[in-house]
Amino acid sequence: MTEPEPLQRLQKVLAAAGLGSRRACEELIAAGRVTVDGREAHLGDRADPRVSVVHVDGLRVVTDDRMVHLALNKPRGVLSAMSDDRGRRTLAQYVPGDVTRLFHVGRLDADSEGLLLLTNDGDLAHRLMHPSYEVSKTYLAQVPGPVPPAVGRRLREGVRLEDGPAAVDRFRVVSTDRDRALVEVVLHEGRNRIVRRMLAEVGHPVERLIRTRIGPVALGDLRPGVTRPLGREELGGLYRAVEAGAR
Numbered sequence: 001m002t003e004p005e006p007l008q009r010l011q012k013v014l015a016a017a018g019l020g021s022r023r024a025c026e027e028l029i030a031a032g033r034v035t036v037d038g039r040e041a042h043l044g045d046r047a048d049p050r051v052s053v054v055h056v057d058g059l060r061v062v063t064d065d066r067m068v069h070l071a072l073n074k075p076r077g078v079l080s081a082m083s084d085d086r087g088r089r090t091l092a093q094y095v096p097g098d099v100t101r102l103f104h105v106g107r108l109d110a111d112s113e114g115l116l117l118l119t120n121d122g123d124l125a126h127r128l129m130h131p132s133y134e135v136s137k138t139y140l141a142q143v144p145g146p147v148p149p150a151v152g153r154r155l156r157e158g159v160r161l162e163d164g165p166a167a168v169d170r171f172r173v174v175s176t177d178r179d180r181a182l183v184e185v186v187l188h189e190g191r192n193r194i195v196r197r198m199l200a201e202v203g204h205p206v207e208r209l210i211r212t213r214i215g216p217v218a219l220g221d222l223r224p225g226v227t228r229p230l231g232r233e234e235l236g237g238l239y240r241a242v243e244a245g246a247r
Contacts, residue, residue, distance in 0.1 A: 007046035010036065016049065017063045018232055019056060033057050059236030060243070068102065069235055070095075070118040071217055075224040080107040080116065091118070094225055105129055106137060106214055109193055114139070114211035115219040118227070127242035128214070134188045135241045136169060138213035139195050143204035145181030147173050151202050155185075159201045163191065166198055180207070215241045 014025035014034070026043060028034050034041040035055045047054060049063040062069070074080065078089045082102065091104055095118065103125035105117035119125055127133050151171075158167035170186040181204075185195055196206045212219045216237030222228060230238075 007048055010034065010041055010045045010047050010054075011043075013047050013049045013052070013054065013063050014056070014061070016065070017054075017061050019061065028056060058240070059233070060239035061232065062235055066120070068118070068120045069124075069230040070102075070227045071219070071222060071230055071234075072116045072118055072227045073219060073222040073224045074108055074113055074116045076113045077110055079110050080104055091116070094227055096227070106190065106211065107192075108211060109196075112196075112209040112211070113224065114209075115214055115217065115222075116211075117214055117217065117230075124238065124242065128238065129190055131189055133242045135215045135238075136186050136188050136213075137190075137211060137215075139185045140174065140210045140212055141183050141185060141195060141199060141206045142208040143181055143183060143199055143206055145176045145179055145204075147176070147181045147183060147204060151204065154202050155198060159198055161194075161197050161201065166191070166194060168198065 010029060011022045011025040014020075014028065015022045019025050019028065029041050029043050029045070032040055033056055036045060036047050037053050047063070050066065052063065054061045054063050072091065072094055074091070078091065081090050082092045082104070084090050088110075095102060101120055102118045103120065103122060105119065105125050105128045106115070108114065108116060117128065128135050152173075155168045155171050158165045166189055168185050168187045170184075172184050174182040174184050183204075185199075187194070195209060199206050210219075217230060217234045
């Protein structure tokens with residue numbers, strides 16, 4: 001039977017999570033800016049970094065050093081899977097060798113590219129993938145142009161697909177070049193190939209699809225095939241998004 005982790009001074013837990021020196025973390029606690037398991041913390045409090053739920057200024061702070069949270073720019077032609085019995089390229093080749101048992105958040109089909117989140121935090125992964133938590137996802141799609149204003153109205157009002165109705169949260173034409181257009185689609189649905197199917201339904205089949213954002217996490221200038229750890233603000237924003245969706 002595994003022995004429970006000993007409780008640690010809260011300022012030590014915060015400092016280990018990257019909130020600053022222990023002295024700076026003591027000041028955060030004294031200022032009433034820290035809560036542990038929903039209650040305001042005080043100097044002298046202790047916490048279990050692997051179990052306690054800690055917030056600073058209302059944002060969740062990940063204190064468990066076993067947790068891994070990565071952003072990956074998935075290249076085109078790569079399966080959203082960690083292994084494949086047919087020998088196709090998978091996410092495993094882009095994950096650091098010492099990291100195992102990662103969930104990928106927000107599946108992208110092999111022909112699509114862009115932002116995926118990789119984590120061993122199963123609860124966070126489940127909430128981010130579940131539509132009831134309404135975490136938005138943003139895509140750039142190259143489609144045949146021009147794209148008349150009626151297309152955006154139809155997508156916002158909703159179109160009927162073979163597995164039920166679907167609607168976007170936001171839609172805009174980013175640019176038009178001769179017979180092609182670049183459009184931005186924001187939605188919180190996660191059904192298989194949902195963006196491709198919706199755009200095909202309104203007569204603008206996708207030629208290239210890139211996911212640029214999941215909630216507060218942006219793809220930015222991350223190169224294809226490269227991973228990076230999520231920052232503290234990004235993680236706090238993700239937890240805030242799923243906590244808000246749970247209410």
